[in-house]
Amino acid sequence: MITTEATKERIQIPLAEKTLSPERIAYLEGLVSQARIAAAVFTQFTQEDVDRIVKPMVLAGLEQAQYLARLAVEETRLGVMEDKVIKNMVASEFVYNYIKDRRTVGVIREFPERNLIEMAEPIGVLFSLTPITNPTSTVLFKCIVAIKTRNAVIFSPHPKAWKCCSEAVRIMYETALKHGAPEGVFSCLDTPTLQDNAYLMHHKDVGLIDATGGPGVVKAAYSSGKPALGVGAGNTPVYLEKTADLNTAVVDIIISKTFDNGTICASEQTVAIDDEIYDAALQKFSELGAHICSQEETKLLERTVIDPQTGFMQPMAVGQKAIDIARFVGLQVKPGTKLLIAPIQGVGREHPLSVEKLFPVLAVYRAKSTAEALQVCMDVNHAGGLGHTGVIFSRNDEIIRKFGEVINAGRIIVNSPGAIGALGAVYNDLVPTFSFGCGTGGGNSTTDNVNIYHYLNIKRLARRTQNHMWFRVPNQIYFNMNAVENLGQFPSRTTVIVTNPVLEQIGHVDLVRRHICPKTHVHVTVIPDAEPEVKVINEAVETLKFYKADQIIALGGGAVIDAAKIMKLKYESPDADLEYLAAPFLDLRKRVVEYPKDKVNVARLIAIPTTSGTGSEVTPFAVLTDKQRGRKVTLADYSLTPDVAIVDPQFVLSMPKGLIADTGIDCLTHALEAGVSNYASPYTDSNAMQAIRLAFKYLPIAFEHPQDEEARCMMHNAACIAAMAFSNASVGVNHALAHSLGARFGIAHGRANALLLPHVIAYNAAVPAKFMPSPFSQGYIAHKKYATVADLLNLGGRTVDEKVANLIAAIEQLLDRLGFPRSIAELGISKEEFEKAMPELVKNAFDDPSWRSNPRMPLMTEMVELFWKGYQGRGVAKPAEKPELQTV
């Protein structure tokens, strides 16, 4: 026996220490030790080993069903022998039928689509208390379920049902042992006492208390601090509704309430009967052997079968025949009376028969309406029956559902006997059990019919899920010089061109107009060349509605195209709430808000960019300014992506040099950030890398020789290609910082990006202080991807570090060549002013969603550092630490 350590610890239990002798403690320790060893041995068994033991146990239960039932009735003097035979058979055969093909060892369930596997871990040692009302059936059930789940059980039967229970345990144990179960897997306390129970309930080697019994036992189990399945009293309300099949309902109620003399705690207690059928129902009950009590007889019953002190049923009545109760109470009833029916006028202490009565006395209530019937049922439910069982007889599905809604019960039995229905698998498809979970209403942790899964620790083996990724862009992109000619292939009744005043003045609108399909009615809406405002959008939407536009052409830079995206959204779905749609999100596919799918209008959106930077013609983003509320709203959804993009360089030839540089660096930053993003994929990488190559090659030429059509064309393509990359891989911390910096000090977006870009590359290339959780990325590879970029650009270098340093140097040179200021200080912002702005800069940068896909999780202190590096400028952008993680 392995007891030494355990014995020392057990002496710490105050109650047991005071009341249990050392010999008794040694006895109990012996039981626990033996069960613990058995449970440990059991862990080595396979599913096949277990199933080989279970089946003979079930057969033994069936063979001994009558013997055990007779023992139970003789010992407890409760219930009906024939019914107890049925209970024993249900506990064996029906339970087996449910569990036989279920896996309880190793992998028990697999969910390949979720990359999830459930595995079984036995609990170990269970301490099980069994009731007087269903003694042997409960033991059979628990033994079979315990073996199926590889657990050992110490039984503590109700003292008045000890003989029959210990015999049931013996039969199960000997059968199990004969077929290979571990020695000591079941045991039964010889003379169970409250002190024994208390000792075992607190024992450290007991894994679970499974208490089926009265409220005291259940409360003790839950008070022990141990995991417990405590299943106790109920008070089942029944609604006999006017549409019910009365013949069936009355017979079912009699079957249930008289089954084993009403000892099953799920049996019917108070029936609310609709007024319309009340008399007929009582007449039917009477015809079938029930005695309908007069008012005086009901009073007599109340005084005798319910304890006036406690308000609970008198133990002497439990499990007795109706005729015996009548005789004891002094009621004159016909021979063969099965059930005593007591009409009551309400629920509560002043109506004693409205409580649980585990004997064939049934309270009935005449309900004047459905509402009143439901009210009475709820009152009964709350008078000791919470979480247990409810029963309804009705053909009205709406009322059945309403009953299910208002009654708090783990089992709502419909048009069948409550007691046998709740046991499961006989009248319905509930899991077969002899232990009813009553949920929190009954102080339990489950509302389930307790079975094998409650005797297991279920482990979930969750494999890393390779989330589905995507690459979404407009389904048609036309590019290179004169691509605008493709407009002619899009038929339209009415087209609205959205543009800005300058583009209209320089003739771009006319150029577009010339290529629109003939016979198309064309209207031009001119909006300011600035981030779109709500007011401007709303006015433009009215125009779209007025002309019943079926095509929108957005001709302009990012601001105009963004405006057109939002106009389309509001035109097609006028109820779209932009503020709501702009709610923050972490993962586009799991976002809380949904963009409208129902459209009252439909219009094709064709985007023709007139700058080479934002790439808005292919992105799912749009920024809106709400001047009234003083804030910007960023919308992001693939439904915003234009249907067609026309990337024609002739529309950008008039761009000034400064804008060429600013938008070009914006394009390069998009590509670099998408390239190292946690959402990067081979699809986005191909775009990002190509955009970087094009930008490095053509941006200096486009800047220095704006008339070079090839360079301008390639930069226009580069901007679009980079945008395709970041539309799907997103950007990073550079953009988060630049948005904040630009907004605070009025710095153009491309310029703000440029001021931070070398520092951000150095930052991302270093070993992160904090890694970004991302199911998409495999190890930390940002530094390697920068090195790949350096290789692509033929920048030289032997090691990853050297290549990253060379990339940073090349970007510095490019920025110099484009004439960018190389520090924030150069913009005339004083150190004091910058320092003062820092909290706001960091707060806004951290609120910006752009960094969420950054490979390195930026800490706020790191953002401060990056801002200061940007302020100080060149010479500080070097990789801070050597990357050590070469995991890919």
Next chain:
Amino acid sequence: MATIAVFLTVDEQHAGPALQQAAGRIDREGGELVLDFSTVRRIDASGLRALEQFANAAVEKEVKVVLRGVKVNLYKTLKLVKLAHRFSFAKHIEES
């Protein structure tokens, strides 16, 4: 210190007697004992009790007991009955 390697080919039926035999050698020889469990697939309750007694005897005689070739499932069983910490394990436990 003498080292005795006791190679046991025990299974459910023979773990107890084999361990009792090994316990006898503790009395006679002392030192370090190596019990080879590489052929033990499963151990039953009597085997675990014998192992417990063996551990007690080893402590009494100040003999270090090393278990070799213990399979992972058996190691789990030893952990569950709180026996694992009472022994040393040679190299790593083995796959079942």
